[in-house]
Amino acid sequence: MTDVVSLYVNDGLPEEEIARQAALYGPLAEDIRALIPLGISSRADDDEIRRAREHLAAATEILERRRDSGPFGTRFNDAGHFRTWGNAAAGLRNAVAPPLEVHTDPDGRVWTDFHLHIGYEGPAGHTHGGVSALVLDQVLGDAARVGGSPGMTGTLTLRYRKPTPLGDLHAEAKLDRIEGRKAFVTGHIAGPDGICVEAEGIFIAPQWIADARAKFEAQD
Ligand SMILES: CCCCCCCCCCCCCCCC(=O)SCCNC(=O)CCNC(=O)[C@H](O)C(C)(C)COP(=O)(O)OP(=O)(O)OC[C@H]1O[C@@H](n2cnc3c(N)ncnc32)[C@H](O)[C@@H]1OP(=O)(O)O
Numbered sequence: 001m002t003d004v005v006s007l008y009v010n011d012g013l014p015e016e017e018i019a020r021q022a023a024l025y026g027p028l029a030e031d032i033r034a035l036i037p038l039g040i041s042s043r044a045d046d047d048e049i050r051r052a053r054e055h056l057a058a059a060t061e062i063l064e065r066r067r068d069s070g071p072f073g074t075r076f077n078d079a080g081h082f083r084t085w086g087n088a089a090a091g092l093r094n095a096v097a098p099p100l101e102v103h104t105d106p107d108g109r110v111w112t113d114f115h116l117h118i119g120y121e122g123p124a125g126h127t128h129g130g131v132s133a134l135v136l137d138q139v140l141g142d143a144a145r146v147g148g149s150p151g152m153t154g155t156l157t158l159r160y161r162k163p164t165p166l167g168d169l170h171a172e173a174k175l176d177r178i179e180g181r182k183a184f185v186t187g188h189i190a191g192p193d194g195i196c197v198e199a200e201g202i203f204i205a206p207q208w209i210a211d212a213r214a215k216f217e218a219q220d
Contacts, residue, residue, distance in 0.1 A: 007073030018081060025085070025093045032095035036119040089138035100135065100171075102142045110143045111172035118166060127164035127196075132189055136199040140173040140185040144203035147175030149183035151203035164189060164196035173199070181205040 013021075035056075044052065072086030072093065085093040090100040098120075100112045114135070122128030137153055144151055173187025182204050189197040205213075 007071065009073060009075050010077065011075045013075070013077050015077075015079065015081065018077070018083065022092060029091075029093050029095045029097075029099075033097075033117075036095065037117045040118055087138070089134050098135070100138055102139060104142075104146050107174075108143070108147055109172060109174045110139060110146055111170065112139060113168065113170050115168050116166050120166060123163060125166065127166055127169075129158075129160060132160070132164055132197045133158055135169075135171050135189060136173070136187055136197065137201070139171045140187045140199055140201040141203055143173035143175050143185045143187065144183035144201070147178065147183060147185075149175070149178045149181075149203065149205060150209065151181065151183055151205040154182070154202045154204040156202075157200045159198045160196070161198060162193075162196050165191045168192070173201075181207075181210050 042049075072084070072091070074082060074084050076082045083092075085091045087097060088094060089097050090102060091097045092099065098114045098116055100114050102110050102112045104110050112135075116127055116131065120127055120131045122131070133156065136158065137156055140156070141151075141153060169189055169191055171187065171189045173185055176184040176186055178184070182202055185201045185203060187199045187201075188195045189199075
């Protein structure tokens with residue numbers, strides 16, 4: 001089993017180097033992401049597909065020459081700049097991610113305006129319910145973290161009120177309360193015609209996080 005704690009790494013990268021890497025690898029993820037709808041919608045003919053695949057194979061050959069092994073994990077530096085660039089919902093380097101750019105209001109509400117392309121389809125022309133869950137898991141989890149109680153999803157309850165379209169969507173969440181290691185959060189996804197999915201989540205700080213926090217606070 002993957003050792004979770006070992007995937008939290010202080011790699012000490014200076015801010016300029018983080019910015020350089022973001023500018024280098026972010027656009028690569030955008031290029032790969034742009035291919036996904038084309039894989040579904042392209043009407044290229046046999047010869048064109050053969051040529052496109054040759055180019056993709058050449059790109060793959062270049063990209064795999066030097067690579068990290070295993071997942072990206074959570075990396076940070078002494079300034080407390082956290083990077084979760086492999087995250088399935090929000091990762092800067094993850095072409096599978098929409099990606100979500102989550103903002104925080106002064107009152108603790110977190111929100112994101114995002115776009116789901118045709119690769120996120122479930123029911124014809126609409127968003128897959130599991131993708132809605134992915135988005136809400138991330139946004140509610142972020143609200144728990146912003147509210148001071150980061151944790152793993154313990155329970156995520158969704159009510160799909162009406163079909164969620166593809167395209168431009170909005171999601172938001174707010175911490176309701178904290179009880180011990182548990183954060184209770186609510187949120188929703190809305191499309192142009194209003195709320196499509198409502199969510200309630202319980203996010204639980206693993207014991208090792210609660211222990212680390214208690215140790216940190218005792219040093220203060
Ligand atoms: C790697 C770590 C990083 C975390 C910090 C970073 C977060 C940065 C946020 C970024 C945003 C990410 C958003 C995506 C987040 C995911 O995608 S997380 C992935 C999906 N979730 C999982 O895989 C979780 C798997 N489950 C587990 O790891 C463990 O069951 C849990 C959830 C940590 C709880 O384990 P535990 O600490 O041993 O819990 P336990 O001591 O039995 O119970 C503690 C309390 O919680 C209650 N409880 C336990 N399980 C549940 C449950 N499933 N539902 C409701 N209540 C429960 C108990 O009743 C108890 O309540 P009280 O008696 O205190 O009132």
